[in-house]
Amino acid sequence: MTVATLPPSRRGASQRRRAPEIIEAAALVFAQRGFHGATTQDIADVLGIRQASLYYYVSSKEAALELVCLRGVEGFFEAGKAIAARPDPAREKLSLLIISHLSPMLDRGNFVKVFLNERQHLPAESRRRIGRWSRGLERIFEQVIDEGVAAGEFRAGLDARLVTLAVLGMCNAASSWYLKENKGVPAIAAEFSRLVIDGMATRPAKRPPKRR
Amino acid sequence: MTVATLPPSRRGASQRRRAPEIIEAAALVFAQRGFHGATTQDIADVLGIRQASLYYYVSSKEAALELVCLRGVEGFFEAGKAIAARPDPAREKLSLLIISHLSPMLDRGNFVKVFLNERQHLPAESRRRIGRWSRGLERIFEQVIDEGVAAGEFRAGLDARLVTLAVLGMCNAASSWYLKENKGVPAIAAEFSRLVIDGMATRPAKRPPKRR
DNA sequence: AAGTTATTCTATAGCTCGATAGATGGAATT
DNA sequence: AATTCCATCTATCGAGCTATAGAATAACTT
Structure with a gap:
């Protein structure tokens, strides 16, 4: 050689x-x-x-x-896309999306926080480049939600856009308190998933108790 | 005289x-x-x-x-306290809290946004003074939730703290997009209330369909 | 050891910004 | 008309910040 x-x-x-x-x-x-x-x-x-x-x-x-x-967003979109492509039911995919969206807080918390709060101060050029990822991720959430509605898993008539913004807002806010609160990411993700999928209300005397 | x-x-x-x-x-x-x-x-x-x-x-x-x-928080706490004191069921109070938390966006959006994003840059003195209101409001949400759990309106075992942070995160995020999205505050509040109280999921083949 | 490349340093230019001092003009008061 | 007060202006100081230029040292290669 x-x-x-x-x-x-x-x-x-x-x-x-x-x-x-x-x-x-x-x-x-x-x-x-x-x-x-x-x-x-x-x-x-x-x-x-x-x-x-x-x-x-x-x-x-x-x-x-x-x-x-860049390090604050990279991975988010790719991971999200992979999850959306799975053959699982929409509720399962939404849970995974939430976990996937919260996980980077563990090892890249500062990067995520900076991306969320400071990207507006980027020069126009790079801001657009980075905004593309952002919007891509939003679309993934919306698609999974629409899919769930179409499949009858989610309520008909819910506004996929608003729900997406709600879920992302919820998750993103975590970057500002997850250090102070003493909750692990899995616990947070579990509570959030349950919240948006099942809600807080007790089912009006009709859980699915095996059917007796 | x-x-x-x-x-x-x-x-x-x-x-x-x-x-x-x-x-x-x-x-x-x-x-x-x-x-x-x-x-x-x-x-x-x-x-x-x-x-x-x-x-x-x-x-x-x-x-x-x-x-x-100051103009960004003033009112929030007082309004919240008044709502929490009502004799209504917790789910009703939570809905009102959400509306009350979103409303200032209409006429004081910039003040709220600045309070949310820039209060960290206040000198220590005034930051503490303002932080007191913030925490007070969080406690109001938590109490209403605990109350709802105690009354059997909300699922037992849900983490009032995490749910509070979720709801506030969801609402606060609105300050960053409510101008771009074309949704009225009432529509947003309604969708958010429904989301956290009832969730997205269709009841698993057991809506209260009169009981057949 | 000599030479080369990689990394950090000193020094400073060039701005921009927050804040102060004091002057100016107009409106209201007497 | 004279006086007092409110609001804004001009001018500028001094501090702090980003970025550059070039010297100095550390690390590595041969």
């Missing part, structure tokens, strides 16, 4: 090794203080480096925001 | 007549760009006055934020 030393075009092979660490710090700071409330100095302090050193990794503060937001 | 001309301490009687207009402009700008993203120049532009003239009405940008936030 003629792989003498190394493909000459990528000798160093890995540059900016700390890059992920840098955007993680940016996510933390943006989540705490908001994009405009945060300074690049704040981010540098978290990393223990000088403010100017950040620019070795990131071309601008806004670019950092975009990277953080 | 010696009230010769006028109570000397308040001769002019009404000063800063435009004050409400000024904080309305602040609410608009804070809602659009966020507290730190907004400049006092932006606010002045909306009013058609010079940036420095704002300081005749407001002692600082942060003070303006507090005024906006």
Whole structure:
């Protein structure tokens, strides 16, 4: 083989090794203080480096925001699409969508929070790019709901759009309190699923008790 | 009587007549760009006055934020308390709470939005003061829910805290989309109430069909 | 060890923004 | 007409922030 030393075009092979660490710090700071409330100095302090050193990794503060937001949405849409494609009943799929929507809070909470609250401050270009994912995910919820209505699983006449916005609002809000409240993601997801599917009311004296 | 001309301490009687207009402009700008993203120049532009003239009405940008936030919560708590005190069944009260929580969006949307998204940037002092109202309102929801469970109206075992956070999240999210979506507040409130009380699911072959 | 590449540093330019001070003009009061 | 008060204006200070330029060090390769 003629792989003498190394493909000459990528000798160093890995540059900016700390890059992920840098955007993680940016996510933390943006989540705490908001994009405009945060300074690049704040981010540098978290990393223990000088403010100017950040620019070795990131071309601008806004670019950092975009990277953080991207990690905040990536996966959501793909995961959602996979769930919607399953052959399961709609109620099952909706539950899975809720779980899938809450899970990233565990390992990427700051990224999600920044995506939800700060994406409006992205430059128009990248905001549109990221908004596409958002709307895609909304459509997935709506489709699953419509499907459930068509199959008779869900009430006829319910407004799929409003229900979608309700469920997403409910889930997204979790990013702002899930650290303070001491509930695990599975417990939250279970309660939420049950809430939107079965509601809070006791069935008026008619649970399905095996049929006696 | 010696009230010769006028109570000397308040001769002019009404000063800063435009004050409400000024904080309305602040609410608009804070809602659009966020507290730190907004400049006092932006606010002045909306009013058609010079940036420095704002300081005749407001002692600082942060003070303006507090005024906006105050108008964003005021009323919520009082209205909620009145509803909780009614003799109606819990499901009825919960519906009213949802309506009451969505209504301010009509005439004070920007104030509510700013309260929800920007209160974190208030100086510690006023943030605590405002946080008290917030928590009070949460407690009202929780109590009504607990009450409903105790009365057998709501499922036993549901987590009042999580349900409260779900309902509030759902309602609060509306502040970010109710302008774009073309739904009236009553329609939204009705769909949301029905959702959390009855759920989406069709009753599993056992609506109360008169009993056959 | 020498050379090269990767990473961080110092220093600072260039803005923008919040806030203050004091002047100006108009309206109301006497 | 003279006086007082309200509202807005002009001008500017000083601080803080993003971003750039180029030097200095650390790490790696040969």
